[in-house]
Amino acid sequence: MSKDSQVSITVIRRLPKYHRYLGDLLKRGINRISSQELSNLTGFTASQIRQDLNNFGGFGQQGYGYNVEELYNELGKILGLDREYKVVVTGAGNLGHAVTLYRGFKDAGFNIIGVFDINPDNPRYASRNMEVKHRDGLEDFIKENNVEIGIITTSKENAQEVADIYVKSGIKAIWNFATVDLIVPDDVALESVRLSESLFTLSYFLRSQDER
Amino acid sequence: MSKDSQVSITVIRRLPKYHRYLGDLLKRGINRISSQELSNLTGFTASQIRQDLNNFGGFGQQGYGYNVEELYNELGKILGLDREYKVVVTGAGNLGHAVTLYRGFKDAGFNIIGVFDINPDNPRYASRNMEVKHRDGLEDFIKENNVEIGIITTSKENAQEVADIYVKSGIKAIWNFATVDLIVPDDVALESVRLSESLFTLSYFLRSQDER
Numbered sequence: 001m002s003k004d005s006q007v008s009i010t011v012i013r014r015l016p017k018y019h020r021y022l023g024d025l026l027k028r029g030i031n032r033i034s035s036q037e038l039s040n041l042t043g044f045t046a047s048q049i050r051q052d053l054n055n056f057g058g059f060g061q062q063g064y065g066y067n068v069e070e071l072y073n074e075l076g077k078i079l080g081l082d083r084e085y086k087v088v089v090t091g092a093g094n095l096g097h098a099v100t101l102y103r104g105f106k107d108a109g110f111n112i113i114g115v116f117d118i119n120p121d122n123p124r125y126a127s128r129n130m131e132v133k134h135r136d137g138l139e140d141f142i143k144e145n146n147v148e149i150g151i152i153t154t155s156k157e158n159a160q161e162v163a164d165i166y167v168k169s170g171i172k173a174i175w176n177f178a179t180v181d182l183i184v185p186d187d188v189a190l191e192s193v194r195l196s197e198s199l200f201t202l203s204y205f206l207r208s209q210d211e212r
Numbered sequence: 213m214s215k216d217s218q219v220s221i222t223v224i225r226r227l228p229k230y231h232r233y234l235g236d237l238l239k240r241g242i243n244r245i246s247s248q249e250l251s252n253l254t255g256f257t258a259s260q261i262r263q264d265l266n267n268f269g270g271f272g273q274q275g276y277g278y279n280v281e282e283l284y285n286e287l288g289k290i291l292g293l294d295r296e297y298k299v300v301v302t303g304a305g306n307l308g309h310a311v312t313l314y315r316g317f318k319d320a321g322f323n324i325i326g327v328f329d330i331n332p333d334n335p336r337y338a339s340r341n342m343e344v345k346h347r348d349g350l351e352d353f354i355k356e357n358n359v360e361i362g363i364i365t366t367s368k369e370n371a372q373e374v375a376d377i378y379v380k381s382g383i384k385a386i387w388n389f390a391t392v393d394l395i396v397p398d399d400v401a402l403e404s405v406r407l408s409e410s411l412f413t414l415s416y417f418l419r420s421q422d423e424r
Binding site: 102 | 229290293306309316317360407
């Protein structure tokens with residue numbers, strides 16, 4: 001994400017992990033946890049965890065630890081997971097298809113209400129009773145439906161054009177999967193997923209093993 | 213990635229970005245670039261770039277800058293992109309399908325030679341003349357074919373079991389898409405893609421905008 005805020009992006013990136021572990025603990029019926037136990041689970045140090053959570057007011061009590069349900073709910077609120085979001089996907093290829101059908105996003109409140117492509121005739125979507133709309137209608141659709149999040153799963157050649165349409169239509173949060181650095185205004189949050197860059201850390205490792 | 217090495221993982225994660233920009237420059241016929249120009253392109257500071265590249269011996273020349281082709285090729289070698297890798301995917305759902313068909317990985321030398329699932333009857337793969345193999349054969353397949361990289365696109369409930377099979381069969385690099393923290397031995401590189409955690413940085417941003 002490219003946005004400035006009081007809390008550093010490094011801290012924010014750790015919150016979903018805390019949130020996930022707390023959710024698992026809740027399911028297992030565990031109501032209370034110390035920062036040390038949370039440290040054992042997550043791999044972050046206890047002092048790191050306390051420091052991170054203190055950014056948001058601090059939830060623990062000396063000698064008691066954290067109330068799991070309370071902390072889970074509070075982190076959910078901080079992460080904006082206590083409400084739903086309207087989302088569009090542009091780029092109806094394999095990745096767009098996978099992202100659109102991924103249940104985890106819907107379960108977390110991210111509702112994909114429109115899928116767009118320059119070529120809307122897509123038998124794969126049709127076979128699932130999903131309509132792909134022509135990209136010409138993207139701007140109107142976003143405005144009429146107050147879409148808040150735009151996902152980009154186009155080729156890298158088309159990605160900036162789609163980002164421009166998103167920005168022009170009022171979208172403030174863009175999730176980009178194309179392998180290109182997009183340019184967006186300062187008040188728009190941009191989060192890019194770099195799958196190739198992630199994969200290349202593994203080839204780097206295998207390569208460095210070769211040399212030993 | 214969870215591996216220790218002399219060069220910090222933060223540096224390694226920047227290398228693919230340098231590599232990508234250099235590739236773009238090469239295509240545009242640009243043969244020489246200063247660290248300042250590279251800084252303008254990538255958004256990293258010139259001193260950061262020089263420092264990163266010095267980890268690998270340093271390639272630039274005072275007053276000349278970098279030879280684009282040479283640096284591109286050297287970074288490719290460091291990232292292990294000068295050879296091919298045999299890869300398997302376990303989990304033939306939507307995400308597994310998208311990863312398997314993503315051309316960028318194949319173009320970079322990552323050849324997916326087998327797709328496995330506990331339910332191998334998959335019409336979507338069959339329609340593309342791709343066979344999904346039963347997971348019972350995974351271990352033998354990896355050993356017989358000297359597979360080096362294992363991708364996990366199963367549910368989180370099945371991911372650790374698959375990781376265990378990978379490790380047991382000799383795989384040293386695992387790319388995990390399941391939302392779970394896997395446990396692997398120290399000599400196995402594990403890189404996890406956290407799609408939900410990435411998405412939640414956007415809802416965090418939208419939420420914090422609400423409060424203004």
